[in-house]
Amino acid sequence: MRKNTWLDVVFISVGVLVAAFLIVPVVISILGSFSAYWTTSLFSQGFTLKWYQYVWENYGHTIRFSVMIAVFAVVADVLIGVPLGYALTRSNSRWMKLLEEITALPVAVPGTAVALALVQTHAFMRGSWLFLAIGHVVVTLPLVVRPVAAAMRTAQLRALEEAAASLGASRITRLLRVVFPNIRGAILAGALMALTMSMGEFNLTFFLYTPLTMTMPVGLYESYASLRIEIGSAYTTIFLAITLPLMLLVQYLGGESTLRARGGGV
Amino acid sequence: MSHIVLEHLVKEFKGGVRGVDDVSLEIAKGEILILVGPSGCGKTTTLRMIAGLEDPTSGRILFSGKDVTHLPPEKRNVGFVFQNYALFPNMTVAQNVAFGLTIRKAPPDLIKKKVDSLLGFMGISNLANRRPNELSGGQQQRVAFARALAIEPEILLLDEPLSALDAKLRDNLRVELARLLDELKLTTVYVTHDQSEAMGLGHRIAVMNQGRVVQCDTPRQIYQNPANAFVASFIGRTNLLRGKVAGEPGSLRVDLGFTQVGLTADPGAREVTVIIRPEDLVLVQPGESPDMEILVTEALFYGQTVRVVGRADDETEIVADLENSATVKRGDRVGLRIRPGKMLVKAMADAPGRN
Numbered sequence: 001m002r003k004n005t006w007l008d009v010v011f012i013s014v015g016v017l018v019a020a021f022l023i024v025p026v027v028i029s030i031l032g033s034f035s036a037y038w039t040t041s042l043f044s045q046g047f048t049l050k051w052y053q054y055v056w057e058n059y060g061h062t063i064r065f066s067v068m069i070a071v072f073a074v075v076a077d078v079l080i081g082v083p084l085g086y087a088l089t090r091s092n093s094r095w096m097k098l099l100e101e102i103t104a105l106p107v108a109v110p111g112t113a114v115a116l117a118l119v120q121t122h123a124f125m126r127g128s129w130l131f132l133a134i135g136h137v138v139v140t141l142p143l144v145v146r147p148v149a150a151a152m153r154t155a156q157l158r159a160l161e162e163a164a165a166s167l168g169a170s171r172i173t174r175l176l177r178v179v180f181p182n183i184r185g186a187i188l189a190g191a192l193m194a195l196t197m198s199m200g201e202f203n204l205t206f207f208l209y210t211p212l213t214m215t216m217p218v219g220l221y222e223s224y225a226s227l228r229i230e231i232g233s234a235y236t237t238i239f240l241a242i243t244l245p246l247m248l249l250v251q252y253l254g255g256e257s258t259l260r261a262r263g264g265g266v
Numbered sequence: 267m268s269h270i271v272l273e274h275l276v277k278e279f280k281g282g283v284r285g286v287d288d289v290s291l292e293i294a295k296g297e298i299l300i301l302v303g304p305s306g307c308g309k310t311t312t313l314r315m316i317a318g319l320e321d322p323t324s325g326r327i328l329f330s331g332k333d334v335t336h337l338p339p340e341k342r343n344v345g346f347v348f349q350n351y352a353l354f355p356n357m358t359v360a361q362n363v364a365f366g367l368t369i370r371k372a373p374p375d376l377i378k379k380k381v382d383s384l385l386g387f388m389g390i391s392n393l394a395n396r397r398p399n400e401l402s403g404g405q406q407q408r409v410a411f412a413r414a415l416a417i418e419p420e421i422l423l424l425d426e427p428l429s430a431l432d433a434k435l436r437d438n439l440r441v442e443l444a445r446l447l448d449e450l451k452l453t454t455v456y457v458t459h460d461q462s463e464a465m466g467l468g469h470r471i472a473v474m475n476q477g478r479v480v481q482c483d484t485p486r487q488i489y490q491n492p493a494n495a496f497v498a499s500f501i502g503r504t505n506l507l508r509g510k511v512a513g514e515p516g517s518l519r520v521d522l523g524f525t526q527v528g529l530t531a532d533p534g535a536r537e538v539t540v541i542i543r544p545e546d547l548v549l550v551q552p553g554e555s556p557d558m559e560i561l562v563t564e565a566l567f568y569g570q571t572v573r574v575v576g577r578a579d580d581e582t583e584i585v586a587d588l589e590n591s592a593t594v595k596r597g598d599r600v601g602l603r604i605r606p607g608k609m610l611v612k613a614m615a616d617a618p619g620r621n
Contacts, residue, residue: 159352162319165339166346167366167417177365181356 026240033233051234055223059235062219063242069129069215070198073136077144077194080137082187085148086179089157104146106139111203114138118208129213132205136198143197144190151186152179189253196246216242267331268292269453270316270421275325277311285311287477289325298447298454299482300468302461304500308477309457310425316455317423318342329421345419345452349426351410353398359409360385360394366417384412403431404439415450422452428463440466461501465489473497489543494612498541505547505584507540509611520611524578525558527609535613544573546608547586549600556601560584565594576600 032038033052037045088100106114118135125131157179164174202217209218216239224232270293277286286308293299301309314320316327318339327335334342353362360381367377385391388408398406407427414422428436428443444467447454458464464471465485472482473496481493492498495506509520511533518529520540527540550556560576571587574594578584586602594600 156350156352159348159350160354162339163346163348163352163354163413164365165319166317166342166344167413168340168343168369169365170340173369178354178356182354 026236029233030237030240032230033235033237035230035233038230038233051228051230052238054231055235055238059216059219059223062214062216063238065129065213066199066216067242069133069136070195072133073140073198074144074191074195076133076137077141078187078191081141081144081190082148082183085145085152085183088145088149089152100145100149104142107142111139111201111205112207115204115207127210127212132208132213132215135204135208136201139201139204140194140197143193144187147186147190147193148183151183157182185253189250192246192250192253196243196250199243199246268328269295269297269330270455271326271328271331272312272316273326273328275312275315275327276323277308277315277320278323284477286315286322289474289477289479291472291479291482293453293455295453296451298456298467298469300464300471301455301457301474302459302464302471302500303474303480305459307474309459309474312474313423313425313455313457316421317344317346319346343417343419343421345414345417345422347407347410347414347422347424347427350430351398351406353406353409353413355398358395358397359390359401362398362409363412363416365413370417380416381412384416388412404435407431407439411446420453422447422450422454424454424456426458427456429458429460443467465501471501473500475500491610492541495539495541498610503544503585505540505542505544507542507582509538509540511536511538511611522558522582524580524582527557527604529611530607531611533611533613537613539612541610541612542604542608544585544587545571546605547584547588547602548605549588549592549594550603554601554603557604558584559599559601560586562594562596562598562600565596565598574600 031042034047034049035042035045036048036050039045084099084103088096115135118131118138119126122131122134125134160178160182161174164178169177200217201215202221205215205218206221209215214222220232220235220239223235270291272289272291275286275289276284279285289308289312291299301312303309311320315322318334318337318341322335325335326333329342339346354365357365363381363384364377367380372380381394382391385394388411390405390408390412393401393405393409398409401409407430410427428439431439440463447456447467456463456467468485470482471485471488473480473488475496481488481497483491488497488501492501498504499506507522509522511518511529512521512526513519513529515532518532519526520529520533520538522540558578560574560578562574562576564573564575566573566575567590568587570590572590572592572594574586574588574592576584576586584602588594
């Protein structure tokens with residue numbers, strides 16, 4: 001006999017309501033993108049794909065640019081973040097602790113503040129796409145550093161590296177054959193998070209973009225602000241089609257690495 | 267020539283704390299030396315310096331006469347078994363054991379042969395394709411051993427290899443380990459805080475305290491002739507008593523407060539520490555005069571012996587392991603004699619750790 005059936009009902013109702021609140025607008029938006037003329041009813045004027053064509057022709061460059069920026073940011077994040085995470089866990093010095101906090105700062109500070117700081121200090125780069133890319137690196141770097149540093153701590157990497165050294169492995173061999181394989185999952189998870197975050201970044205980008213360096217979220221904002229709702233909807237649908245699979249992959253990898261961490265005590 | 271020589275080894279940590287303070291040791295080829303001491307005594311740091319995992323602040327380390335003080339660990343060809351085994355979680359058991367050989371770019375068929383024979387030697391051939399996280403503590407320990415031996419080291423270093431195991435498994439593995447070390451005939455340095463492990467496994471024992479080697483000798487000497495009260499109390503249960511030497515040369519006596527015992531030799535000091543092992547106390551026979559009398563507060567039948575704990579007249583606690591034929595019970599007043607020549611008398615200055 002279970003006594004808490006009424007409690008279950010409450011939980012399930014709340015769950016359904018929250019899900020509906022989040023999902024319904026998305027579903028409506030997706031449906032709206034196929035509507036020829038969205039008025040009181042969605043498909044009274046028929047079904048069309050022309051809005052997709054419009055978005056691709058007019059905003060295709062923002063999608064390509066966003067992907068480029070995101071890939072650049074992720075590559076930079078991994079190249080900077082992995083050695084940084086390694087250094088952070090290797091040192092007991094107070095300065096390294098401070099550095100770790102500093103790398104995490106962009107998570108807490110609003111993107112607008114980071115953007116303004118960048119504009120003030122690096123204004124000469126304003127016209128270059130690199131300016132925006134660097135901004136993205138700054139805000140997404142913690143997403144790689146944190147999981148990498150955490151994995152290095154839990155995997156007892158120091159002891160593993162010492163074991164490898166005593167068996168004759170040079171520093172490079174230790175990194176490639178012991179350190180890297182044990183943090184690969186964390187790097188991948190962090191990189192995907194950074195990719196997703198960069199794709200959807202708006203606050204910072206909005207302050208830094210120029211007409212030539214417009215990203216997907218900024219384009220989306222512009223289309224909603226000044227164009228037909230159906231176009232915005234089509235744009236949203238494309239956006240989701242790109243970011244949702246990434247999100248799902250992050251979820252899946254996250255679950256997998258937790259499982260491994262639980263079973264894999266050294 | 268000694269295989270391993272440590273010369274005035276010092277390791278200073280942050281804040282000037284000396285973890286290892288002027289340690290000098292010589293270890294012969296094929297010898298098993300045990301570093302034993304309480305936690306924080308510097309035994310593990312000393313071992314890690316031998317392996318190259320820790321850089322000495324000063325002093326020298328020689329392997330067969332060659333200075334290796336600043337050689338990185340990967341160039342020392344030393345087998346190291348870590349306290350928590352540190353098996354590579356991303357590799358199978360066989361890959362773990364093969365690691366050192368693949369680093370040395372040995373031919374694959376030779377690696378396979380070597381790994382197979384080592385797994386067989388350790389009795390874990392059936393585990394070759396498992397991952398470390400699928401193994402029990404005892405199995406992981408064997409893998410760690412096999413992995414360290416695969417590189418055919420000349421020196422084997424063991425950092426509390428049994429301490430992560432439960433008590434029963436530890437007892438079983440200790441016997442096995444003793445046989446294994448005996449067969450290997452490698453120069454071995456073994457760190458432990460467990461004095462019974464130290465007694466059973468080592469050719470020589472170096473007792474450490476506060477970063478220094480207090481005494482380095484055979485287990486028998488360490489037990490029967492401890493250099494000072496610290497060694498006596500650390501290795502085995504013992505009676506540590508404070509005494510004053512009295513009387514004329516030729517008829518010297520030591521006054522323990524509750525009794526006086528005759529001395530055969532002059533300890534060379536007036537204030538002394540007297541060390542008597544529990545098994546060196548026996549019940550007086552009828553007609554004999556006792557060296558001391560105690561009121562029994564506990565009598566525990568251990569099988570081979572009866573452990574008797576009692577108090578002398580001035581409340582000094584005395585522990586004696588009597589033959590199991592002794593019928594002593596709580597509340598009895600018994601007379602005890604010290605076996606001839608079994609009382610150790612040390613000058614007081616030697617007894618900083620008196621307890």
